[in-house]
Amino acid sequence: MSWYLDNVYDLNNESPYTFYIPSSEVLNKLKVGDSVKLIFVTEKAKEDGYRAERMWVQITNIKGKKFMGKLDNKPRLLPLKIGNEISFGIENICDTQYEDPNSSEWDFYFDTLVTVSEDVLKKREFNFMLRDYPNSEGDSGWSILSGYEDDDELSNPENFQIVSVGAILNIDDSILEFIQEAPLCAYEKDDEGKFFKIDDYDWESYLNG
Structure with missing residues (x-):
């Protein structure tokens, strides 16, 4: 089963007030060993429409805006295993382990x-x-x-x-x-x-x- 990582900036452009993306302050803190959340999407949806899952990945290498990491979740759908190596970019990060200083603004939009x-x-x-x-x-x-x-x-x-x-x-x-x-x-x-x-x-x- 083929899959890809969603581009969170594209998703935010479509729904700028309901699709959260981490602020630059948070992204600039990232270092090896930190965990980030990515959106894994299958090329073909299941019968129930399910085709994506958000999973944590632990960063193992950083080069500019490109990252390597190890999957830290057990997938429900995707043919992946905990520990699988994942290559991703900053455009794929939908959440981090850090508290976002801009979270209060998003709380207003959501709550x-x-x-x-x-x-x-x-x-x-x-x-x-x-x-x-x-x-x-x-x-x-x-x-x-x-x-x-x-x-x-x-x-x-x-x-x-x-x-x-x-x-x-x-x-x-x-x-x-x-x-x-x-x-x-x-x-x-x-x-x-x-x-x-x-x-x-x-x-x-x-x-x-």
Whole structure:
């Protein structure tokens, strides 16, 4: 069974707010004997769709941005064994044994939760955002809509999901400018595709509806 190592920079480019990559501060610390995690991918997926596994490799040699190491995990799928020699580059490292000084930023992307309509996830587009007071741990209070939902969709809780704010930032990260604004607030996209604050939003009807 053939396999390859995923390029974490390509994966991060596709999902910049939900696919973590180690910071340069962490990567510059690496030395022989340290452990790093790589993503091993099979050329052909199994029947259940499984085709990748993340495994630790202990570094045995470093030349610039090229590394040699020994596999330190027992594979579930791949035809490899603990101790097998692995050649890899810095572009293949998805995690290290070190605490990342940038981890708090990633915690925000992963742990901050928003309510989003199924239509947003389907269209990969949103045009309206409203922030109410949070009602549970991790809840940001933000509700995010495509703007195309009809009344029936909006009244059915099954048409909504709870996702990380990072998943929404992957669609449009211009909202970082106001994502920390305190409740109550509402934003909508204009004809040029830029969000503006709705200063005259009818909060009385919303809160009493």
